[in-house]
Structure formats: structure tokens, C-alpha cells
Amino acid sequence: MxxxxxxxxxxxxxxxxxxxxxxxxxxxxxxxxxxxxxxxxxxxxxxxxxxxxxxxxxxxxxxxxxxxxxxxxxxxxxxxxxxWHLLDPDVISWRYRGAANLTDLIDLIGLRHVIEPAIAGLAAIEATESDLMHMRLLFDELTKSGDDSTRFAAADRAFHKAIVDSIDNVLVRHLYELIGVGLAELRSMAIKSELHGPQNIVDHGLVLEALEARNPERSIEAMARVVAVSRVEVMEFVDSNTRLESTVVQDD
Incomplete structure (x- = not known):
């Protein structure tokens, strides 16, 4: 290959x-x-x-x-x-690492909205008890992160990856791995947003509860909310940075 x-x-x-x-x-x-x-x-x-x-x-x-x-x-x-080979790992890395443009971010958010809720629905059926215990530990780490954005980002990334790893579909896992750099950039922006707060942890908890209940529909809905909220946070972060850059230019 x-x-x-x-x-x-x-x-x-x-x-x-x-x-x-x-x-x-x-x-x-x-x-x-x-x-x-x-x-x-x-x-x-x-x-x-x-x-x-x-x-x-x-x-x-x-x-x-x-x-x-x-x-x-x-x-x-x-x-x-x-x-371009848009799923080439280097192209993805070059595209999303650092200052990605707004169109690229919207495309990636759209892809995330398509795949992550569906993955959660599959995980509700296919995750083992060991998988769920691992997710619970990662969620506990998420709740303990407090105002430490670096710790929160690491726990958040691990929590979502654990859900992906629990499903029996190598192609989906491979796709998720390919876009990992872009997703990490999105999460970093969302966490830095002024809208990011305790409700985010609550929403992740609802995902975990739905998975533990083995309820695909609830899992899909809960993950869709997490992704939707993340989109709002990312757009707020981009908008606030754009306003800041505009102010700096005017001051100069």
C-alpha cells in the first residue's frame, strides 16, 4: 500500500x-x-x-x-x-494543524457530526463490559480535570477514542484515526471557547449513561448533542479570534 x-x-x-x-x-x-x-x-x-x-x-x-x-x-x-488525497494523513496534518481556515473547519465538523453519533450507536451494542469500565474511568478523569484545559483535552480525546475502539469495524476506526489531527484541533478550539463549561461534562456523562444502558438511540442523540455543542464552541472561538485580530489591525 x-x-x-x-x-x-x-x-x-x-x-x-x-x-x-x-x-x-x-x-x-x-x-x-x-x-x-x-x-x-x-x-x-x-x-x-x-x-x-x-x-x-x-x-x-x-x-x-x-x-x-x-x-x-x-x-x-x-x-x-x-x-488532493484529502484522507492522506500528511495532507490532513498540514490542513488542520495550526491555523486551519473556516471552510476546512466546517467540513471537518460536518464529518464529525456524521460519524461520531453513528459510532456511539454501534458502541452501545458492541462495547464489552471491559470497554465500558474503561470509558467510565476516562469520564472520571474528565470530571476531575477542573480548569486544567490540557488535562481535559487529553481525557476528552481518550474518552472519544475509547468509544471508537469499542466497535467492531476496522474501516471506521481507521477513518477516525486519519482525521485525529483535525479532531484534536477542533477540541482545542472548543475548550478555549468562552462558551465551554461544566455542561460539557454533563453532556459527556449522558453519552456514557446511554452506552452503559445499551441504548443505541439515546447514545446517538447524546453524542449528537456533544458534537453540536462543540460546533457552537468552535465557531465562537473562531469568531472571537477574528474580532481580536481585527481590533489589533485597527490599532496598528
């Missing part, structure tokens, strides 16, 4: 991998737009202090991820977003 379809991130220890990650991030973040060409080989060799073969290998890897294509007399051209 090629790297573009693997769940593993491309290693960043070699010379050409450094070029891959930097150029990939520039493309996905929009610093190099579709239709634009990458810097020439001599320019990239100078910028990264690498050989021509390293630059060519990096370009080949980016092409394998669907980000660029080589055209005669034009060099490597960034292709439209629709052609």
Missing part, C-alpha cells in the same frame, strides 16, 4: 522529507495556490540546501499525494483541491 493511503505520517528525519513537509504545508495552507508553480529546482536547492535529486524526490512524493503534477515547460503545478 502506498504512503498516500497509509495511516502513518510521512517520516520527517530525511532531507527530502523536510522539503516534503514544508512545501506540502505551504500548498495546503494556501500559500501556494492551485494553478501556481512550485519554485524552480535551483531555487528549492538553494532554499533548503539540498541536492537536485532530493528536490525531485520530494516533488514526486507531493505528486503521489495528489497535490502537484509536472507539466512540460512549467514545472510542478499545484492542482485543484478536489484532486
Amino acid at each position: 502506498s504512503n498516500s493511503n497509509s495511516s502513518a505520517l510521512y517520516p520527517d528525519r530525511s532531507l527530502h522529507s523536510r522539503v516534503v513537509h514544508e512545501l506540502g504545508s505551504r500548498i495546503v495552507k494556501g500559500r501556494i495556490q492551485p494553478g501556481e508553480t512550485l519554485p524552480t529546482e535551483p531555487e528549492l536547492m538553494l532554499e533548503f540546501d539540498v541536492s537536485r535529486s532530493v528536490v525531485r524526490e520530494a516533488t514526486k512524493i507531493l505528486a503521489g499525494k495528489g497535490l502537484v503534477e509536472t507539466r512540460t515547460r512549467r514545472g510542478s503545478v499545484v492542482v485543484p483541491t478536489e484532486s
